[in-house]
Amino acid sequence: MRYIKRVILPLLCCVLVLSGCSSPFVEDNTVEEVAPVTFWSLNKGENGKLEITTLVPPIMNEKKRLFTLDVDLLKQGKKEFNLKFYRELKLGQLRMLLINENLAKKEVISLINTILSDPDVSPRLYLVLVKGNFEEYLEKEKNEKKNLDYFLYRMFRHYERRNQGEMTIVNIHEFMEKVYSPYSDPVLPIFKVNEKKFTYEGTAFFKKNDYVGSVKDMEDQMFQLLANDHYLKNLPLSPLKVSLGQVRSRVHMKVDRNYKTLSIKVHVKGRIDEYRGHRNILSSSEMRKLNKDIESYLQGQSMDLVKKTQKLKAEPLEVGAHTLSPLLQPMSRKEWLNYYENMKVKVDYIVKIEPLSL
Amino acid sequence: MSSRFVLFDNTAITGTGYIFAMVNRMQMLYYILILPKHLMHPYMILGIIGVGILSQINLLILSYYLKSNYSSQGYLGFVQLFGERLVRLFAFFGLFVILVKVIVTALGYVEIIHQFMFPSMKTSWLIFFLMASSFYIASQGMEKTIRLGLIAFLATIWIIVLYVPYFLPPIAEIHHLYPLVPGEISIHSWYGFLMIWSALSGPEYLICLGPWIGPKEKILKGLSIGNALSVIEYLILFVACLLYFGSNYLEKISFPVVNMLRYLQSPVFERIDLIIISLIMIYVLFLIALLLLYFYGAVRIAAGRIKVPTNRKGFLGSAAAIFICMLIINGWYWREGIELNIWTTLQLWLGAITYFLVPSFLLIAMKWKRGSS
Numbered sequence: 001m002r003y004i005k006r007v008i009l010p011l012l013c014c015v016l017v018l019s020g021c022s023s024p025f026v027e028d029n030t031v032e033e034v035a036p037v038t039f040w041s042l043n044k045g046e047n048g049k050l051e052i053t054t055l056v057p058p059i060m061n062e063k064k065r066l067f068t069l070d071v072d073l074l075k076q077g078k079k080e081f082n083l084k085f086y087r088e089l090k091l092g093q094l095r096m097l098l099i100n101e102n103l104a105k106k107e108v109i110s111l112i113n114t115i116l117s118d119p120d121v122s123p124r125l126y127l128v129l130v131k132g133n134f135e136e137y138l139e140k141e142k143n144e145k146k147n148l149d150y151f152l153y154r155m156f157r158h159y160e161r162r163n164q165g166e167m168t169i170v171n172i173h174e175f176m177e178k179v180y181s182p183y184s185d186p187v188l189p190i191f192k193v194n195e196k197k198f199t200y201e202g203t204a205f206f207k208k209n210d211y212v213g214s215v216k217d218m219e220d221q222m223f224q225l226l227a228n229d230h231y232l233k234n235l236p237l238s239p240l241k242v243s244l245g246q247v248r249s250r251v252h253m254k255v256d257r258n259y260k261t262l263s264i265k266v267h268v269k270g271r272i273d274e275y276r277g278h279r280n281i282l283s284s285s286e287m288r289k290l291n292k293d294i295e296s297y298l299q300g301q302s303m304d305l306v307k308k309t310q311k312l313k314a315e316p317l318e319v320g321a322h323t324l325s326p327l328l329q330p331m332s333r334k335e336w337l338n339y340y341e342n343m344k345v346k347v348d349y350i351v352k353i354e355p356l357s358l
Numbered sequence: 359m360s361s362r363f364v365l366f367d368n369t370a371i372t373g374t375g376y377i378f379a380m381v382n383r384m385q386m387l388y389y390i391l392i393l394p395k396h397l398m399h400p401y402m403i404l405g406i407i408g409v410g411i412l413s414q415i416n417l418l419i420l421s422y423y424l425k426s427n428y429s430s431q432g433y434l435g436f437v438q439l440f441g442e443r444l445v446r447l448f449a450f451f452g453l454f455v456i457l458v459k460v461i462v463t464a465l466g467y468v469e470i471i472h473q474f475m476f477p478s479m480k481t482s483w484l485i486f487f488l489m490a491s492s493f494y495i496a497s498q499g500m501e502k503t504i505r506l507g508l509i510a511f512l513a514t515i516w517i518i519v520l521y522v523p524y525f526l527p528p529i530a531e532i533h534h535l536y537p538l539v540p541g542e543i544s545i546h547s548w549y550g551f552l553m554i555w556s557a558l559s560g561p562e563y564l565i566c567l568g569p570w571i572g573p574k575e576k577i578l579k580g581l582s583i584g585n586a587l588s589v590i591e592y593l594i595l596f597v598a599c600l601l602y603f604g605s606n607y608l609e610k611i612s613f614p615v616v617n618m619l620r621y622l623q624s625p626v627f628e629r630i631d632l633i634i635i636s637l638i639m640i641y642v643l644f645l646i647a648l649l650l651l652y653f654y655g656a657v658r659i660a661a662g663r664i665k666v667p668t669n670r671k672g673f674l675g676s677a678a679a680i681f682i683c684m685l686i687i688n689g690w691y692w693r694e695g696i697e698l699n700i701w702t703t704l705q706l707w708l709g710a711i712t713y714f715l716v717p718s719f720l721l722i723a724m725k726w727k728r729g730s731s
Contacts, residue, residue, distance in 0.1 A: 027478050119474050122628065123621050163528065173621055180607035183533065321533040329541045 028088075035087040038149040039096035040077075041134050042111060044103045045070045052077040053135050055142060055149050056085065064142050068135060074114045092120045095153045097172070098128045101190070101204075101211075109179065109209040116172055123173035126156045129204050129211075132193040140195055152198075165224055165231035168203045179209055182333040183320035187228075190214055203228075207314040215305060222298070222305045225249040225266065227317045235270070240293055244353065245273035253322045259339035262319060263346040264306070268298070271354035287355055295349040302347045310345070313337050365651060365668040366500050368569050374580040376504055377564070377571055379511035381417075381584030383641045384560030386591060388466035389706075393557055393592070394599035394614045396698070397550045401540040405547070406596060409554040410589030413713075417561060417585055420717035421578040426724060429568035433664060439723050449659035455708050456656060460649045461684050462705040464488055465692050467642045470613055475632055482685055488639075488646070489681045495647035496654075497673065503647050504570055510641035517634055518591055524598035524618060534604040535597070556706045558588060559713030565720065566652060650677055 028034075037054045045051035053068045067085070071077045081089045097115060099108065115121055141148050160169040168189040178186035185206050192201040202216030203223050215223055224232055230251065236243040247270035254263050272281070279286045309317055320336045397405065428435030436445045468484045476484070495503055524530060540547065561581060564571065571577065599614045602621070611617050619631040627633060654676045658664050687701060698706065 119477065119620075122623075123617075124623060177531070177602075177604055177607055180610070181531070181534070181604045182606065318533075321531075324533050324536040326536055326538040329537055 029090070033087055034090045035081075035085060036090050036093040038093055038153055039098060040074075040094065041098040041100075041130070041138070042074075042103055043100040043135065044106070050074065050077075050103070051135075053138065054081075055138060056087075057147075057149065064146075064148075066135075066138055066142060074111060090120070091118060094121050094125060096126045096128060096149075096156065098130045098134055098191075100134070101129055101131045104129055104188075104204070104211045107209075108206075108211065112172060112176065116176065123171065125172045126153070126160075127170050127172055127175055127188055128156075129188045129190045130193055131190055131201065134193050134198075136195050137193045137198055163229040163231060164233070165229040166233055167200045168220075168224070168228055179206075182330070183315060183324065183336070184318040185315040187223075187316045190216075203316075205309065205312060205314045205316050207312065212312050212314055213308070215308065218301050219305045219308070222302045223316070225268070226251055226264070226302060226305065234273070236274075237294065237297055240290070240297055241275065241277035242272060242290065242294065243274040244270040244294075246270055253317075253319055255319065255323050255343075259323070259336075259343065261344040261346060262306070262340075263348070264302070265348045266298075266302070266350070268349060268351045269353070270351075281355055291351055291353065294353070295351045298349045298351070299347045302349070303345060306345045306347065310341050310343065313341055315340070363497075363668060363670050363673075364499060365497070365673065366655065369501065371573070372501075372504055372571055373573070374576040376508055377577060377580030378584040378587075380504070380507040380564070381561045381581055382587050382591075383507060383511050383514070384563065384645060385558050385585070385588035387557075387560065387642070387645060388463050389553065389557035390592065390595060391466070391470065391613050391615050392698075392702075393553060394596045395608055395611060396553055397596060398605050398609050399540065399547065399550075400535045400538055400600055400605065402547070402550055402554075403535075403538065403593065403597060403600075405551055406554055406589060406592050409551055409558065410585065410592075413555070413558045413585055413589075414582060416713065416717055417581040418578065419721050420561060420564070421581055423565060423717065423720040423724065424568065424571070424577045425574045428724065429565065430574070432566070432569040433659065435568060439720075439727055446660050446662060449656040452656045453653065453660060455712055456649050456653045457680060457683060458701065458705050458708055460646055460653070460680055461687055462701055463642060463649075464646055464684060465688055466702070467638070468688075469692065470616060470635055473613070474616060474635055481688055485681070485684050485688060488643070489677065489684070492643045492646035492650060493674075493677045495643060496650040496677070497670075500567075500570060500651055503644065503651060504567070506644045506647070507641075510644040513640050514637055517637065518594055520619065520622065520630070520634070521594055521598045523622065524602045529621070530601040531604065532601070534600050552710055553706060554592070555713065556709040557592070558585070559709035561585070562713050562716040563648075563652065565716065566655070650680065653677075653680060 035056045037056060039054060041053040043051040043053070049070045049072055051068060051070055052074065053066065056065045056067060065085075067081060069077050069080050069084075071080060078089050078091070094115075097112070099111065112127070115125065116123065138148070145151065156169055158164070159167050160171070168187055170186070170188050175186045175188065178184045185208065187206065188204045190201045190204045192199050202214050202220040204214040205212055221232060221235055224230075225235075225247065226249070230249045232244075232247040234243065234245055235247045247268060249269075250267040252265040254265075255261075256263075275281055275290075277290070279290055281287045281290055306317065309315070315337070319340060320333075323336070324330055423429055426435075428439055431438070433445075436448075440448070464485060468481055468488060471484055472479065472481050495506060561584070564581075595615050599608055599618065602618055603611060603614060608614055616631055616635060619634055620629070622630045624630055650673075654668070654673050657676050658666070658668075658672070692699060692701065
C-alpha cells in the first residue's frame with residue numbers, strides 16, 4: 001500500500017501529464033514534422049508589402065524548395081508558410097537575415113526587433129544587406145549547390161571568428177547595441193548579387209537606424225583597418241603596384257579639448273606580398289621611399305573615409321567614444337555630431353613593413 | 359499513517375557555512391534578474407558598493423540579536439521580549455510579508471520560464487509544478503530544508519563564471535562604463551538605491567532560525583561573507599550587463615541577466631540560457647520551501663496553536679492558500695515591463711522596510727528589556 005502511494009501514484013501522474021491527456025506541453029518538435037530554416041531574405045513587395053523568401057532544407061529524400069510570400073507582417077510569413085507546406089516552420093536554426101537594400105532604406109529596426117524578440121532566435125544571427133535580386137540567385141543556384149544556405153552561413157561564421165578581417169560581419173546584437181549607443185552607429189556588410197554571383201561589396205553605414213550610405217573597395221579596406229577588425233589578410237594598393245599581406249593596425253584617436261581637430265595615428269605592420277613597380281625594393285633607400293609612398297597613400301584614403309562619415313554625420317568609426325572619460329559628463333549625441341561635422345582631421349600612418357622575401 | 363509529521367524538529371545545529379550560503383542565495387533572488395535594467399547608469403556601480411556597505415552595517419546589528427540567548431530560544435525568546443500577544447500580532451503581519459515575498463519570487467521566476475523556455479505552456483501549470491516541488495521539500499522538515507541551502511549554493515554559484523566572456527573584447531565596449539560619476543542624482547537614482555537595498559534584503563528572515571543556527575560566535579562572519587559575495591555577484595552581473603548592452607539599450611531589455619546568456623555559444627548546447635534558468639530553480643525552490651515553513655509557523659503562532667503538534671492537513675492548507683493567492687495574482691495582474699508591476703513594487707518596499715527595521719527593532723527591544731529588568 002505504502003509502495004503504491006510513494007512510487008506508483010506520482011509516476012502515474014507524470015505519465016498522464018506527459019502523454020497528452022490535457023498535457024501542458026503544446027509544441028511538437030519532432031524532426032520529421034518541422035521545417036527549420038536557416039535564413040530569411042526580405043525584400044520590398046508590391047503595395048507596401050514585404051516579400052519574404054527562404055529555402056526549406058530537405059530532411060528526407062526531397063529537393064530543396066524555395067518559398068516566397070507576400071506579407072504585411074514578418075510573423076505573418078511564418079503562418080502563411082505553415083498553411084502552404086506540410087511541415088511546421090521553426091525558427092530555432094535561423095542564422096541569417098538578408099535585407100534588400102531598397103527595403104533597408106525604408107526600415108530596418110522594426111524588422112530586427114521582431115526577430116530579436118523571439119526567444120528561439122539567437123542574438124548571433126547575422127545581418128546582411130543585399131544589393132540586387134537575391135531570389136533569382138537562389139532560384140538558380142539551389143539546384144546546383146546542394147547546401148547553399150548552409151555554406152553562406154559557414155562563410156559568415158568563418159570570417160567572424162577570431163576577427164579575421166577582410167569583411168564586415170555583424171550580428172543582430174552588435175547592430176542593436178550600436179543603434180542605442182549614443183557614440184556609435186551601426187554598420188552592415190553589403191553583398192552584391194546577380195543571377196550568378198553573390199559577392200562582398202563593402203560596408204553600409206547607418207545613422208541611428210537609417211541607412212545613409214556605403215563604402216566599397218579601398219575605402220572599405222580603410223574602414224576595416226580603422227574601425228572594424230584592425231586586420232587585413234591582403235591589402236592591394238593598385239596605384240602603387242604593391243600588395244601588402246597580414247596587415248595589422250593599431251589606431252589611436254585623439255580629439256582636442258575644443259573639439260576642433262581630430263588626430264588619428266595608425267600604426268600599421270605587414271609585409272610586402274607582391275611588388276610590380278619600378279623601384280628596386282631590395283635597396284634600402286628605395287624601400288624607404290616606397291614606405292613613404294604607402295604611408296601617404298593610406299593617409300589620403302583614410303582621410304577620404306573620415307570625411308565621408310563627417311559629411312554623413314554618422315559615427316561608424318566611434319570617434320565620439322574617445323571623448324568620453326570616467327569623470328566627465330558626456331555631451332549629447334547631437335552636440336557631438338555638430339562638432340564632429342566641422343572637425344579638422346589629421347591622419348598619420350606609421351607603416352612598418354617587411355620587404356619581399358624571396 | 360503511523361509516522362510522525364514533524365516539521366520544526368531540531369536535532370542538530372548547522373554551522374557557519376549554512377548561514378553564509380543561505381544569506382547569499384536569499385540575496386540573489388528574483389531582483390538580480392531585473393535589477394540591472396532599472397539601475398541602468400554606470401555610476402550605479404558605486405551605488406551597489408555603497409549600499410553593500412550599509413547592508414553590512416545592518417547585518418552587524420542583526421548579528422547582535424542572533425548571538426543573544428533570545429535568539430537560540432526561538433519562539434520563547436520572542437515571547438520573553440515582547441509578550442505573547444504582541445508576538446501573535448507580529449506573526450500576523452509577518453504572514454502578509456512572507457506571502458508577498460513568496461508570490462513575487464515564484465511568479466517572477468515562472469515568468470522567466472514562460473518567456474524563455476515554454477512560451478506555449480500555461481503559467482498556472484508552471485506555478486503548480488514549482489509549488490508542488492517546494493511543498494515536497496518543505497515537508498521534509500526545517501532541518502533538511504536548511505541543508506538544501508548549501509547544496510543550492512554550491513550548485514549555482516559557478517554560474518558567475520559564465521559571465522567572464524562579457525568582460526573581454528570584442529563583446530565588451532569599455533566606453534559603455536562612462537561616466538562613472540553622476541551628473542545629478544535624480545529621483546530615479548534614489549529609487550535605484552532603494553532597489554539595491556531591497557534586493558539585498560533576506561537575511562532578516564534568519565531571526566526565526568535562531569534554534570537551528572550556530573555556533574554563535576561565528577554568526578557575524580557567516581553573514582559578512584554571504585553579504586560580500588552577494589555584492590560582488592551584483593557588481594559582476596551589473597558591469598557585464600553594462601559592457602554588453604550599454605545603458606540606453608539595457609533599459610529596453612526585460613531580463614538582461616538571462617538574455618545575455620543567449621549570446622554565448624557552445625558547440626554542444628546552443629541554448630545555454632535554458633540550462634541556467636533551470637539551475638536557478640534549485641535556489642528558488644529552496645527559498646520557497648523555507649518561506650512555506652515560515653508561513654505555516656506564522657499561521658500557527660498567529661492562531662495561537664503553537665502547542666498543537668504540526669500536522670499534514672494544516673501545512674497542506676497553508677501551502678494551498680499561498681498557491682491560490684498566486685493563481686489569482688497571476689491571472690489578475692502580473693507582467694514584467696519597463697516599469698515594475700504593482701506586486702514587485704510592493705515587495706520592493708516591504709523588503710526594504712523589513713530589512714531596515716527588523717534588526718534595529720530587535721536590538722532596541724533587547725536593550726530596553728535589559729534596561730527594565
